Amino acid sequence: MTTIQLPADGGGTATYTLHEPGVWTKPAAPFESRVAFAAAHVVADPLGDNTPGAPAVVDWDSTLAFRHHLWSYGLGVAEAMDTAQRGMGLDWPATHELIRRSAAEAASVGGRIAAGAGTDHLTGATSLDDVVSAYEMQLAAVQDAGAQAIIMASRQLAALATGPDDYRAVYDRVLPQAGSPVILHWLGPMFDPALSGYWGTDDVDVAIEHVLRLIRDHADQIDGVKVSLLDDAYEKTVRAHLPSGVRLYTGDDFNYPELIRGDGAHHSDALLGIFAAIAPAASAALQALDAKDDDAYDAAFTPTLALARHVFSAPTYYYKAGIAFLSWLSGFQPGFTMVGGLQSARSLPHLVEAFRLADSARLLPDPELAASRMTMLLKTYGVL
Numbered sequence: 001m002t003t004i005q006l007p008a009d010g011g012g013t014a015t016y017t018l019h020e021p022g023v024w025t026k027p028a029a030p031f032e033s034r035v036a037f038a039a040a041h042v043v044a045d046p047l048g049d050n051t052p053g054a055p056a057v058v059d060w061d062s063t064l065a066f067r068h069h070l071w072s073y074g075l076g077v078a079e080a081m082d083t084a085q086r087g088m089g090l091d092w093p094a095t096h097e098l099i100r101r102s103a104a105e106a107a108s109v110g111g112r113i114a115a116g117a118g119t120d121h122l123t124g125a126t127s128l129d130d131v132v133s134a135y136e137m138q139l140a141a142v143q144d145a146g147a148q149a150i151i152m153a154s155r156q157l158a159a160l161a162t163g164p165d166d167y168r169a170v171y172d173r174v175l176p177q178a179g180s181p182v183i184l185h186w187l188g189p190m191f192d193p194a195l196s197g198y199w200g201t202d203d204v205d206v207a208i209e210h211v212l213r214l215i216r217d218h219a220d221q222i223d224g225v226k227v228s229l230l231d232d233a234y235e236k237t238v239r240a241h242l243p244s245g246v247r248l249y250t251g252d253d254f255n256y257p258e259l260i261r262g263d264g265a266h267h268s269d270a271l272l273g274i275f276a277a278i279a280p281a282a283s284a285a286l287q288a289l290d291a292k293d294d295d296a297y298d299a300a301f302t303p304t305l306a307l308a309r310h311v312f313s314a315p316t317y318y319y320k321a322g323i324a325f326l327s328w329l330s331g332f333q334p335g336f337t338m339v340g341g342l343q344s345a346r347s348l349p350h351l352v353e354a355f356r357l358a359d360s361a362r363l364l365p366d367p368e369l370a371a372s373r374m375t376m377l378l379k380t381y382g383v384l
Contacts, residue, residue, distance in 0.1 A: 002367040004374060007352055007383055018371060022362035024280035025287070027074040033289045034260060034267070035224075035247065036282065037076040037114060038275035039083035040067055041323045042090060042098060043333040056085075056094040056339045063098070064105050066276075066332050073283035075275060076112030077102060079147065082191060083273040085320055087155065089340025092121035096141055103145035114183060114271075115142045118152035125156045128170055135174045143179050150183040150226070150271075151175070155194040164200030164210045171214055181223035183249060183271070186211065188229040190316040204234055212241050219243040226251045226271045230316070232259055239266045253312040253319075257301040261289070273319060274308040277326045278363055307357035310350075318345040322354050329355065329370040330363070336377065348381050 001017050008014035043066065044050045048057025067077050079102045080086060080095045090098075099115045106113035119125075119134035131154060142149045151174065161167055175182065189196040199207040215222055225242070227235045228251030236259075239248035250259045250268035259268040275282045281300045288296035311322035321342055328336040336343050346354075355374050364370040378384045 002371050004371040005378070005384060006356070006374075007349070007378075013384070016356070018359050018364065018367040019362050021365050021367060022280065024073075024284055026072055027283060027287050031074055031286045031290060034269050034286055035076070035249075036074075036270040036275065036286055037078040037112070037249070037272070038070045038279060038282070039078040039081040039271060039273040040070060040276050041320055041327065042084045042094075042339060043324070043327070044337045044339045046335040046337045050089070050337065050339050050341060052089070052340050054340075056090045058094055058098065058339070059333065060101060062333045064101060066327065067102055067105060067111070068109065069332060070276065070279050071106070071109055071111035073279045074286065075279055075283060076114065077106065078150065078271050079103075079113055079115040081116045081150065081152070081185075081273075082187060082317075083276060083320060083323060085339050085342065086116060086118065086152070087120055087192065087194075088317070088320070089338070089342060092138075094339075095120075099142060099147060100145050103147045107146060112148075113146075114148035114150050115145065116150045116152040116185070117142045117182075119154040119156045120152075122156050125160060128157075128160060128166055131157045131160065131170055132173050135170070136177060139174065139177060148180065148183065148223070149178055150185050151178075152185045153187045153192070153195050153198055155192070158195050158198055161200060167198075167200050167210070168214060171218075175218045175221045178221055181221055183223050184211075184215070184225040186225060186227050186229070187251070190230055190314070191228055192317060204229065204231075205237075208234065208238055212238065215246055216243055219246055222246055224249045224269065228252065230254050230312070235259060235268065236263075236266070239268060253308045254305075256308070257285070257298070257305060260285075261297065273323060274304070274311060277311065277323050277358070278304045278307070278361070281361060281363060303361040304363070307354065307361055307363070310353055310357055313350075318342070321346040322350070325351055325354060326358055326363075329358065329373055330365055331369050336373075348377075348383070351377070 043062040224247030249271035284300035
């Protein structure tokens with residue numbers, strides 16, 4: 001058994017014994033019951049100048065290897081999303097290269113990939129035309145790379161729009177230009193405060209009406225909508241009123257087991273940041289769903305929920321630090337570094353609890369490596 005000294009309640013340290021890692025089976029065929037994407041993070045080059053405000057320097061080998069890890073468990077990759085630090089350190093040149101490289105890797109193994117098309121390269125926007133042009137440029141880049149497009153929520157549009165009609169005017173112009181059905185992206189302000197009042201109102205019930213009207217009018221151009229509001233009631237309302245054939249991709253990292261299972265009438269597919277950290281368990285749950293084995297579904301997913309809720313706790317937009325930390329503990333990257341220096345965004349106690357919860361869910365593939373790296377971090381912080 002592997003043991004480690006961890007901070008104890010009341011001060012000092014106490015011996016913690018790690019669990020044996022879970023035995024996770026990779027799927028032999030694509031999932032049948034649900035479509036599932038993991039929103040993947042990027043690995044920063046530890047020798048790059050990844051200080052706040054500096055151009056992103058990416059460790060491409062580790063970043064792409066992590067995507068192969070996700071594909072090996074049957075998950076699609078949602079590329080260049082907020083999990084990859086869009087708007088939090090990852091600039092458009094690095095994002096564009098990420099999309100090109102990941103799409104090529106996906107094609108080499110038959111992996112599914114969708115990628116974010118946004119407006120984050122746009123500076124000094126003064127009109128809705130500017131926003132439309134920015135969307136058009138990134139949409140073309142995603143499609144040229146061979147990835148499905150995810151039309152990301154736009155900070156620039158949120159800053160310029162004076163009401164619902166402005167959102168509608170932009171999306172009405174952008175959606176018909178997609179060569180194949182896209183995924184709409186509704187990211188709540190807990191993930192990005194700059195998106196507060198998206199769709200032209202702070203009233204979520206009214207915003208839902210606007211989104212549903214947009215989807216109905218463009219149903220042939222929309223594969224699905226990703227809803228990331230961390231409120232299962234809102235998500236259930238949206239999915240119950242979607243046109244036939246349009247998916248609800250849950251982005252709810254607090255309630256995903258229930259939402260993916262469904263209520264008998266409706267269910268959610270998945271596009272989740274936490275799936276990057278729990279890929280083996282998520283794969284096992286989806287395999288169980290295909291096999292109609294409810295007990296195995298619960299056994300795989302239930303232990304991950306406390307970890308997900310911890311990683312995505314407020315301030316939620318710093319959850320990326322937890323994803324990168326767990327990747328490091330699991331041996332998928334050489335160091336705990338992030339673009340923009342965001343490895344400092346979570347406290348040591350937060351990281352220690354993430355370690356405990358990941359171990360309890362049996363998600364640490366090499367307990368000795370995880371314990372060694374956690375010990376190094378504790379020594380760096382002066383705890384040991």
